[in-house]
Amino acid sequence: MWIDADAAPRDVKEVVFRAAKRLSIDTILVANGPIQTPANATTVSTIIVRQGANVADQYITDRSVPGDIAVTADIPLAALLVEKGLYVIDPRGDVFDCDNIKSRLATRDFFESVRSSGIQTAGAGPYSDQDKKAFADSLDRALARAIAAEKRRLKVEENSSAEGQ
Numbered sequence: 001m002w003i004d005a006d007a008a009p010r011d012v013k014e015v016v017f018r019a020a021k022r023l024s025i026d027t028i029l030v031a032n033g034p035i036q037t038p039a040n041a042t043t044v045s046t047i048i049v050r051q052g053a054n055v056a057d058q059y060i061t062d063r064s065v066p067g068d069i070a071v072t073a074d075i076p077l078a079a080l081l082v083e084k085g086l087y088v089i090d091p092r093g094d095v096f097d098c099d100n101i102k103s104r105l106a107t108r109d110f111f112e113s114v115r116s117s118g119i120q121t122a123g124a125g126p127y128s129d130q131d132k133k134a135f136a137d138s139l140d141r142a143l144a145r146a147i148a149a150e151k152r153r154l155k156v157e158e159n160s161s162a163e164g165q
Helices: 010-023 055-063 075-084 101-116 129-164
Strands: 002-004 027-031 044-048 069-071 087-089
Touching: 002 010, 002 055, 010 027, 010 044, 010 129, 027 055, 055 075, 069 075, 069 129, 075 087, 075 101, 087 129
Parallel strands: 002 027, 002 069, 027 044, 069 087
Antiparallel strands: none
């Protein structure tokens, strides 16, 4: 599991830490600076990348593989990861997939152009308990899908090996 950690709310990280511990899933937080992780989170690690635009994004894009889970609010990063075959969730529980990522990217680009022309836009509201629950629910569904897909992949490999003998 990959976490674009610089902008991830504390509540999101806590949900991720609990899931990683419960399921023994390797989880990597990628950030431009130090990120605190619980001492008992043995499957959680932190990667600190150098400062700069999109450095953490590039790290995640380069090292993730299809079937991984990623958590990010960065829609351009989400688009790259969806295209690569990852399960992608934002901190408010929205799932990015092949069916919605192009429209989400177009909407993001539109608002970016509006803001760059000097017009003030309302940002997202404060992170709420409802957002945390939506995120936890989406993460649980993504984890279930990813685990089921991995089991299917291993079964196919096992069957292929048995046929080759």
